[in-house]
Amino acid sequence: MPRPEKVAVVEEIKARFENSGGVILTEYRGLRVGEMQRLRRELRDKGAELKIVKNTLARLAVEGSNYSDIVEFFEGPVAIAFYEDDPVPTAKLLRGFATENPDLVIKGGLLSGEVIDAEAARKLADLESREVLLAKMAGAMQAPLTKLAGATSALIRNFGYALGGYLSAREDEEPPPAEPPGEEPEVEDQAGAEAPEAEAQEVEAPEEPASEDSSESDGETE
Secondary structure, X not given: OXXXXXXXXXXXXXXXXXXXXXXXXXXXXXXXXXXXXXXXXXXXXXXXXXXXXXXXXXXXHXXXXXXXXXXXXXOOOEEEEEEOOOHHHHHHHHHHHHHHOOOOEEEEEEEOOEEEEHHHHHHHHHOOOHHHHHHHHHHHHHHHHHHHHHHHHHHHHHHHXXXXXXXXXXXXXXXXXXXXXXXXXXXXXXXXXXXXXXXXXXXXXXXXXXXXXXXXXXXXXX
16 A cells, blocks of 8 residues: 555645646756756746656656656656746756756656657747747737827828918918998098088179179169
């Protein structure tokens, strides 16, 4: 009968496989303790966790699962890197660490419930991370909005220029202001002032015959 400690370890590893985003398996034969501790810290900073488990217990943990074929990688000293959602940062770190420390060998992994070999696991490091892809997607979505905002601003600006030009042209075409109505009575007064003079001339005209009648009267008297 298995000991309770081993049962607890198997249940823990089984839960990790079920709840994590995936795993990358490595063989650490010849890797020194200090290097292993540094690898653990760097993976923790990337949101991943490195676990070293006996192969017999790891096989029990995946037994009966949809990814039980992963047992083929449980040979030799195996360290399992569990990551949450994005496999790229973990894959990049492990491949870079393996380049500096050839004693660390990538063996394969589990991606979206599918078992992948060593080559596929290494190629994950060539992909862009989830954050980079989301940033590019956001930039692609933002570009049309920026162009639309620029076109709208230009349309409003051009409309303002056209309206200003139209108002200036209207001001140039306006007629001069009319004379105030208070000046018209002066013309009427001048016409009224000239009228009596004409009447005076008409009244004085009959005086000449009156003088002829007077001289004839004087002749008759003589």
